[in-house]
Amino acid sequence: MTSFPKLTYELLTVGEEFVSDTHLVTPEDIEAYAFAVDDHHPWFSGPSPFGGPVAHPTLMANQALSLRHGKYIVHAGLHAKMEFNFLEPVRPGTRVRSRGRVIDKYERRGRQYMVTEYVTEDEGGTPLVRGQFTQMLIPEGTRHAGR
Amino acid sequence: MPVAEAVAVGQELPSLAKELTQRRIDVYSGVRPRSIHTDEEWARQKGFRTTLAQGMMSTAYVSEMMTRLLGAGFVRGGRLSMAFIKPVYAGDRLTVHGVVKETRPEGAGTRVVVEVWCQNQHGEKTAVGTASGLRA
Numbered sequence: 124m125t126s127f128p129k130l131t132y133e134l135l136t137v138g139e140e141f142v143s144d145t146h147l148v149t150p151e152d153i154e155a156y157a158f159a160v161d162d163h164h165p166w167f168s169g170p171s172p173f174g175g176p177v178a179h180p181t182l183m184a185n186q187a188l189s190l191r192h193g194k195y196i197v198h199a200g201l202h203a204k205m206e207f208n209f210l211e212p213v214r215p216g217t218r219v220r221s222r223g224r225v226i227d228k229y230e231r232r233g234r235q236y237m238v239t240e241y242v243t244e245d246e247g248g249t250p251l252v253r254g255q256f257t258q259m260l261i262p263e264g265t266r267h268a269g270r
Numbered sequence: 271m272p273v274a275e276a277v278a279v280g281q282e283l284p285s286l287a288k289e290l291t292q293r294r295i296d297v298y299s300g301v302r303p304r305s306i307h308t309d310e311e312w313a314r315q316k317g318f319r320t321t322l323a324q325g326m327m328s329t330a331y332v333s334e335m336m337t338r339l340l341g342a343g344f345v346r347g348g349r350l351s352m353a354f355i356k357p358v359y360a361g362d363r364l365t366v367h368g369v370v371k372e373t374r375p376e377g378a379g380t381r382v383v384v385e386v387w388c389q390n391q392h393g394e395k396t397a398v399g400t401a402s403g404l405r406a
């Protein structure tokens with residue numbers, strides 16, 4: 124049984140690891156993502172140079188970004204930076220999983236940040252996307268002054 | 271979809287325009303309560319004037335622009351690094367820009383490096399960064 128403490132800057136540890144559940148990438152996922160970002164490239168549903176349909180390269184980014192939700196209750200946060208290395212296309216029918224590790228946390232101008240490196244892999248362990256992201260924590264009971 | 275026939279340093283890529291409707295944000299982020307992306311009251315409680323689009327949506331737009339430029343050489347071998355410097359709100363209209371800033375040999379091909387940014391309807395930059403991919 125997993126317990127879910129509230130995520131705080133103090134509780135977060137550099138070096139701690141996260142892992143997502145496995146997700147089966149479906150044609151519906153790819154279609155919904157195409158709608159969301161208003162990009163209907165023909166490779167998403169038809170032939171491509173990779174031998175069949177492939178997903179938008181950033182399709183699984185939210186799986187990585189949500190890794191901390193598998194361990195903590197996250198009050199609120201903002202995404203500050205994102206890096207991707209697209210290693211292999213994500214194809215429908217693939218089961219993918221993301222793993223992450225906190226590599227830094229810091230405070231700047233009164234705000235708290237965490238940095239996570241991640242990899243999204245297929246069921247055989249082949250890395251599809253690697254990268255890292257920086258997220259701002261908005262502590263409970265506080266407001267973020269919209270910039 | 272054909273990729274660009276020629277790439278030169280200083281070349282400005284065709285810009286993209288994106289309407290950030292709440293419906294698209296809902297599909298992108300998944301509707302849930304207590305989300306600054308899909309719960310307007312919660313977003314206001316957190317100090318924002320309305321719901322915000324995820325910064326990640328801007329990376330998807332840049333990815334689209336780079337795939338139009340480089341095709342398979344971005345889908346496999348692409349890199350993208352962006353900083354989100356200003357919130358993007360539901361109802362905003364973004365334009366996505368890119369200028370080729372470097373080409374360099376890599377393996378059997380050429381890595382094309384592009385300075386990228388997104389700008390809202392007020393002319394304010396909301397995200398800035400660099401993207402690159404391989405050209406055979």
